[in-house]
Amino acid sequence: MPTISKKGLSMPESPIRKLVPYAEEAYKKGKTVYHLNIGQPDIKTPQIALDAVKIHSLDILAYTRSEGSEAFREKLANYYKNNNIHVKQEDIIVTTGGSEALLFAFGSITDIGDEVIIPEPFYANYNGFSVASGVKVVPVISKIEDNFALPPIEEFEKLITPKTKAILICNPGNPTGYLYSPEEIKKLASIVKKHDLFLIADEVYREFAYDGIKHYSVLQEPSLEDHAIVIDSVSKRYSMCGARIGCLVTKNKQVIQTALKFAQARLSPPTLGQIASEAALETPQSYFDDVIEEYVERRNILVKELSKIEGVKVANPKGAFYCIAELPIKNSDNFARWLLESFDVNGETVMVAPAAGFYSSPGVGLNQIRIAYVLNSESLIKSVHILKEALKVYKD
Structure with missing residues (x-):
């Protein structure tokens, strides 16, 4: 058998x-x-997104560009600009949900047997993505007694080996709801620069920051241009889980060029999902x-x-x-x-x-x-x- x-x-x-x-x-x-x-x-879901799908004038539901439509990526770049994240449309690859963006990131920066350090508890599918990519998850435990704050940076440093390729965080966190401070992001920035690693940040919950605290993106941190990779999605932001639209964002040109090859291999992200997501960007504050x-x-x-x-x-x-x-x-x-x-x-x-x-x-x-x-x-x-x-x- x-x-x-x-x-x-x-x-x-x-x-x-x-x-x-x-x-x-x-x-x-x-x-x-x-x-x-x-x-x-x-x-x-914002009505403007639902209406965009209802009233589209397409005669053929055709492939889009592998990296996503240019119009959508331009509007995404403007969305990031409004959040004090300065990227261009060529720094963005549209994906089939944030899940595919993370798979593209793993595929672009890791080889079989490489290691990624992740504060745990973490989004459960990170385990699945790592197995699918042949990557070993190296956990650093955060504690409920500390409200799941970033573990001491020394704990990360102890775990770094020649196989370590990246540190992955979710900010704000799933499943903890923890929101990393700018000071914590700066500590992570320092260690990835010191050891020449990538810092992957799953930021799909960016809008959901409470108690007057502002979200601080890894793409806002100076001198991380070659190190920072952001995973994003419309699923939670606009209550559009079924649209299956996300994106990978980085200023590292080699990562973009490599991820694009993975994007080409799966052809293109969903056309109707992009139509809805592009319209959703007009959602009022x-x-x-x-x-x-x-x-x-x-x-x-x-x-x-x-x-x-x-x-x-x-x-x-x-x-x-x-x-x-x-x-x-x-x-x-x-x-x-x-x-x-x-x-x-x-x-x-x-x-x-x-x-x-x-x-x-x-x-x-x-x-x-x-x-x-x-x-x-x-x-x-x-x-x-x-x-x-x-x-x-x-x-x-």
Whole structure:
């Protein structure tokens, strides 16, 4: 019988999606499931983006340029300029979501067996992307006690070897919601310059920065032109996850030229997605003001309510729309499955993401969950109440 590849067998399951069959069974039993497990915003997509797809005048849904349409990239460059990030359209390659942008980055700067240092917990698919690219993830652990701040820069330096090619961060962070300060970015800039590494920053949550704190991009840091690579996406910014449009942005010409070859190999990003995304760039600031106000209210409610539960420890996110909570249990995988299979409050239960899948260090994060506060305030309050009642009766 033909065998499956070692790479395929090594690909990790998504901690976010692997519980879907249990949720479907819960639905079949007539239960209501509050989804705290996935970062699918319930915020309405800007109407201007939806209308652009409805009224397009295309007769043929043709390929676009491999690097994305010139008009879209010009408008993207102007968007970045308005965020004090000065790049040109030739510094941008449009991709099929931020996921493809990261795969292009890995493909362009790493060889099989090379290493990338990542503060953990991190977006779970970084594990999958690294396996697919033959890259070894070298984790440096950030702690809930420190609100998941950047670990001491000395901890990074200890991990650098001749195989190290890059440091990868998510800013603001998924799954932690941590927002790196300019001082932390400068520390990372110093170490990548010292050791001649790349600094990859996944900045798809750039707009979601709270409490008066401003997002600071690696592309704003002087003298990082040859080192900085930004991964971006319209998915969260405009609540357009299904558009599947992202981009890779860097001033390093060799990286752009190399990534373009990967882009040519997959032909082009989605045409209709680019049409919607180009239109979305005209979204007024008032849209983001309202969205941020809504997420701050949700965050405050979630953190407040979780903090009331005995034995629960919760980090206070400063960006994105996620938080990590540590529960008085041994294994959150078992707990999350039990919630869907065996527990409800008046026919209602919750679906959470076990946090161990957001680490690459074995045995870390087993008693943690990631919560995405993408539900309205009333649903969040109900969800935390269900968690509280569940913890009263759950036995590991």
